[in-house]
Amino acid sequence: MFIEYKGVNIYQDDVCVLGNVDFHVDEGEFIYIIGHVGSGKSSLLKTFYCELDVHEGDTAIVLERNLLKIKRKEVPALRKELGIIFQDFQLLHDRNVYKNLQFVLRATGWKKKSDVNERIDEVLEAVGMQDKKLKMPYELSGGEQQRIAIARAILNKPKIIIADEPTGNLDPETADNIVSLLKQISLTGTAVVMSTHNIPMLDKYPGIVYQCKDGGISDVTEKYNKISLVSEE
């Protein structure tokens, strides 16, 4: 199992924003987290990459690390196995696409120039952006920037992609494209966990659905996948 949370309490300052969280992620799963503004979606995602610490719970394991005991110095290695994507893309604006990607590879220990170049070409091809290698981020549309952010997230072949409202700044058609791309990536075995307000997407690209509500989180997959369940009967 990639992520296993049992009875976890998640705090922002001294306030418990999500209590008694049971949540799990397995290889290749495509998981949505929905819920109103301020319901705790981002807080949950932040705990997976140790941006927010977990102090209370029965089990809190991400890729074999116990988050209840993890040390600061162990966090970079964990993050290297995760691909993280944000609503606002967070590309470095002072350098082109190639250099954005090269920066991450260098920072994560890639030394050989030919390996670096080969991996950059591979990820740009995977997101259909080969011809944008020398563009500056400001020369790209929002959807293109998000594709580059996805390319950046998959550089180190992560086991899990964590995406916090990746389509929040995109028009519906571009948003559809991005979710479709994430779905394709999940078919290669990488798990995808994304928070979203984009409910129509749940129908079009079915997955496991968790809902944050009233200080808790529950699996509501059946409610949202009614149509596909009916057709299977």
Ligand SMILES: Nc1ncnc2c1ncn2[C@@H]1O[C@H](COP(=O)(O)OP(=O)(O)OP(=O)(O)O)[C@@H](O)[C@H]1O
């Ligand atoms: N850095 C922080 N310090 C203190 N409280 C915070 C912090 N970040 C979030 N909170 C609070 O924690 C609660 C959950 O916020 P969170 O960002 O996890 O919600 P969300 O479901 O992701 O919302 P949205 O849909 O707006 O992204 C909110 O009450 C919020 O005000």
